[in-house]
Amino acid sequence: MRNSPRRRGLLSVAMTGIVIFLNAPIILMVMNSFQTTEDILARQSLWPESLTAINYSRLIADTPFLIYLKNSLITAAGSTVFAVFAAVLAGYALARFRGSLLTGYARMLLAVQMFPIILALIPLFLLFRPLGLIDNPLSVILVYGVANLPFATWMARGYFETIPRELEEAALIDGCSHYGAFFRVVLPLSGPGLAAVSIFAFLLSYNEYFVANVFLRSRDAMTLPVGIQMFMQQFSTDWGGLMAAATLMMTPTLILFLFIQKFIVHGAVSGAVKG
């Protein structure tokens, strides 16, 4: 429905207002990160008076922030590899084949999604202990891999369903096996879709707090969510440092998302909501 220019303009303005209002907590946080804690506490008006980058320099220099960042990136990337690998294969199977095994598997995925992860933590904790995996990123990588599996599988399935079968059928007629058809025909075409699945899985792992809090306890193994939470409890009046840490933390995923936002709407969620 094409609107008149005036109507389009009005809508734009209204949306701008809505976007700013809904994102106010984040905007305020970023603004606060550029002020000293004293200024934040003492300030009377909403608008900042003087800006400084001291929170950021102190964050990098005096705290283990960079160590936490490194750990977060490692665990998120590692778990994405596991999850996407398994999810892509399973998603293709669900998209292209039928059978009782697949229906059963689809139902089991739903149950996995429902699973309160805390239930897995104790047995896993006691399982990982003799394997020396406590305080080791591998423990968290494995757990994230399986926790993100249902959603990633649904997304992958959604994407594969948007690829017309004719291409694979042509390959099959030419003598390809199913695997060949998958690897040589379908996969190269699903680049953007796979990127979307990967970034989703990366996002969910990067943001995760609970599991990381239980398995990665030492300062050198901690990820960002746990590290920031420690700032919150120990130095709760250092608002400037907290805001800076939070702002820095969300920047990588924000940038990643800006790149793939185009692909999200179409295939991504339809696969999930098919259930």
Place this chain on the structure above:
Amino acid sequence: MSSRQQTAVTGIAWRERARQFTRPEIVTPTVLLIPSLCLIAFLILYPIVQGFWYSLTDGSLLRPGRFVALGNYVELMTNPSFWHSVRFSIVFAVCNIVGCYLLGLGLALLMQMDMPFRGLFRVLLLLPWIVPSVVAIVSWRWMVADQSALFNQIIKAFGGSPIYFLSDSTWAVVVVIGIKIWRSFPFMMLSLLAALQTIDRSLYEAAEIDGANRWQSFWHITLPDIRNISVILCLLMTIWSVNDFDTPWLLAQGGPANATENLVVLAYRYTFARNDVGTGAAVSFITLFILMALFTFVLRLQREDRNA
């Protein structure tokens, strides 16, 4: 038929059957599922079985306990903290679903309209979902922390008296639900937008010709078309709300005075703060049962609906 003939026939039948199972259409998907099945078996199925066993004992992290059969479950049934966390989990989930569905649907309808920078708005509206829960809590906490916090300054500007959001049990619940809605609506909006875009435009045109106004089109065309997807989305959101540990824990550790303690926080406290793994596991299992029961119920309703 002679016995030799019978054996021959059976043999052929078996081989046919075996060949059926080794058809590429069966083997290929099975092989494709192997990595996922391994991950799930190792990291979900094993803990479920082990976890159920723990829920039947009264051990701690340091010492395995005695077998108490359903003792933990029975104890929970008479435990007021348990029922309080059930009530809070329900309130939390229902308010979250209603809130983020309405907000998500409203925004999705807006996003359908033609306007400049539409793509940019869509991305910016995802921010609350993208930011990590820790970050969200940090910024919200700053806005409500005490009498000189932002919200209270706004209240003061309107002539009201300060609200102690984090010390008052009721307001803490409100804040926690508000934060959850704020974090959940982008996903709802995105999914509903995708669903809205699959609705056939010609239906609207036909309705317009018949003289229907905007509201009637919405009520009779839009809503029914997205009903199935809405149900599934709401179920997903229920799962994510009930299993949400981060939001209540990071804000006030389930406080003040256990006001924001949901089932997962309760399980966590039993397991890690009170060293009672058995009860913690029992709480987690009860949570899982409730969710599975809910799902089965709703899906069955849907199936009946479709058959009707």
Place this chain on the structure above:
Amino acid sequence: MQLFRLGLAWGAAASAMTISLAAANAAPTVLNFWDMNWGDTAYVDAAKALVDEFNKSHADVQVSYRSVPWSNWYETYVTAIASGSAPDISTGAGFQAVQFYGFGEILPVDDVVDAIGADAFSKGTLEAVKWDGHYVALPWMVDIRAIFYRKDLLAAAGINPPTTWDEFRAAAKKLSNGSTYGVVASGDSGGSHWVPTFMISNGAGMFDKERNAAVTSERSMEALDFIGSLVADGSVNPSSAGYSSDDARGSFQRNEAAFILSGPNLPELVGATGAQTAVLPPLKGPHGDLGTVNWVNNIMIYKQSKHPTEAKDFLRWWSDNQLALWTKGNANGIPARAEYQKDPYFQGREHVADIIKNYLPVAQPMSATAGGTFPAMNEVDGDGFLRTLIQKIWQGQSVADAAREAQAHLEELLKK
């Protein structure tokens, strides 16, 4: 193909672990020392410097220092022990050693106490770590609670520093006017310390002589009702239930309160207002008792340690050389070694000298009324029901109901 690569990765990881283990055995003995943060960043720096000093003078034993945050401390240690990755030696919460000793995870240190000499320790500190006929840990610092006040705010209102409960209540009420309050407190463990402080101040406690729960005993209820009366008077900052100790100190620093319950170093933690802050004498209860709560912080050695002898040697060295933890690290407590208490670092600060003179002699641990420490105390300390109790009181809920709930909860804890 993928499985093969995965298998290779596992194989590589396993060999790497074996090689590093072998390498470790050829090097000097490494001790893992986990230390809570007993002050702020200055403490961690001072402790690390002290460890470096030890490492420089001992070539064959190297100590690896880790600072453990207080948030989720119980979980940290329990999961470490359960996963077989406990440190060799650590500090911890006041009753941690005795509880873990009950689990069979702690090595008694009777020999270290004998080597140092029992009379080197301040009165009462060794009794607090004695259980089952052994010293389960070595005392090093007494954490203690006292009530601090703003001299200027009291003077401006024409109030003399209170000396009894009733005077305190009246003073707090007079100093509350809706934007500043007589008292600011918190809803975290620091805030929950109001409960044992006032119970002990009234000659009572959470336990009776038979180690049963006594939260609802007559004298204990007097203490809880007293705290509740402060709230009912409107003398307590309503944000307290949701505050952390840090938030409460921040509020005190912003001149929003006149009284605060805290550890000995409070004036150094509240910026410029510290100069105006002094410590009250112990308040006399309605029956004339004096008292406050303390924790005898101690250092424990774990049975899982592969080098117990070296750990004990380090423990002895640490106790003999740890004055720097206060003079340079500003540890928030009084040393357990009597000699150190005489140091000008303590005696030269009026509020600390006051605390040593007036509070220390009447201070008792939470377990005192039960006749000494016992393993379940650690759960009592770390469980959180005391936090719920104080949060409800700060919220103005019925003290009787909250106390009954706490009593039931404590009884359940003790039953285990």
